[in-house]
Amino acid sequence: MTAYDPNNIFAKILRGELPCHKVYEDEHVFAFLDIMPRVTGHTLVIPKAPSRNILDIAPDDFAHVARGAKTIALAAMKAFNADGISVHQFSEAAGGQVVFHLHMHVLPRHDGVAMLPAASRKEDDKVLQENAAKLIAALKS
Numbered sequence: 849m850t851a852y853d854p855n856n857i858f859a860k861i862l863r864g865e866l867p868c869h870k871v872y873e874d875e876h877v878f879a880f881l882d883i884m885p886r887v888t889g890h891t892l893v894i895p896k897a898p899s900r901n902i903l904d905i906a907p908d909d910f911a912h913v914a915r916g917a918k919t920i921a922l923a924a925m926k927a928f929n930a931d932g933i934s935v936h937q938f939s940e941a942a943g944g945q946v947v948f949h950l951h952m953h954v955l956p957r958h959d960g961v962a963m964l965p966a967a968s969r970k971e972d973d974k975v976l977q978e979n980a981a982k983l984i985a986a987l988k989s
Contacts (some may be wrong), residue, residue, distance in 0.1 A: 852900045858949035869980040876912035886963040889928040889956040893917045899950040901939035917952045927986035930956035
């Protein structure tokens with residue numbers, strides 16, 4: 849397996865070198881909106897520990913990511929009046945992984961509304977700001 853690359857885009861976001869729409873952070877995980885969302889409120893939850901994917905992450909670090917994904921899922925249900933949640937995690941290119949820093953996609957879902965194809969359109973920054981505010985408010989309630 850290929851080694852973790854500390855210059856991947858998510859590592860740069862964690863270091864504050866690239867901007868993002870952060871919605872949640874604790875000592876172990878960081879969550880932010882996907883700029884090319886497949887659904888409204890599409891959020892990424894990543895570990896602060898340098899991990900390429902599920903194949904190399906320490907079990908305790910993965911548990912923190914899973915807990916973070918649940919926290920975001922509960923808030924997203926409220927924030928976006930969702931009917932359900934999809935959680936995706938892809939490992940290695942053959943498994944669909946594009947950015948090689950472990951991440952879980954949390955996708956609020958609505959009955960009868962299909963997801964957009966992956967990386968099909970970049971969302972307007974104002975919309976991302978509004979969605980981040982909704983999630984942050986739901987996390988506080």
